[in-house]
Amino acid sequence: MAKNAAALHILVKEEKLALDLLEQLKQGADFEKLAKKHSTCPSGKKGGHLGEFKQGAMVPAFDKVVFSCPLIEPQGPLHTQFGYHIIKVLYRN
Known part of the structure; x- marks a missing residue:
């Protein structure tokens, strides 16, 4: 199972x-x-790049999408306490 991922998002x-x-x-x-x-x-200034992060580093709903959705295909909207996210996972390893 993947332990790290890199993703973009729009909030x-x-x-x-x-x-x-x-x-x-x-x-x-x-x-x-x-x-x-x-x-x-703030990641919006970098085109939504969140960089690489470990599983469990993000809020649970966001983490679940990142570590289970298809790669590259935009996902969402996902509602969290921060707002609505569109997520694009670049890779998992």
Whole structure:
């Protein structure tokens, strides 16, 4: 089972915006550009890059998605106490 992962995410306050961003991604929009424009997380300035992190380092719902979803395919929206996330897992190892 994977112990580490690297992911991008876009964090927004409203589910409607998260759904709209997810649809844009499905239509081929650039994840990093959307993250820079819309994400309220400090990682947005880096195109949503969260870097590599260990399993258990993120809030449980986020962690569950990262360590179980298909790679590269944007996932979401996932609601946590921080807002709504669109997640793109780059790799797990």
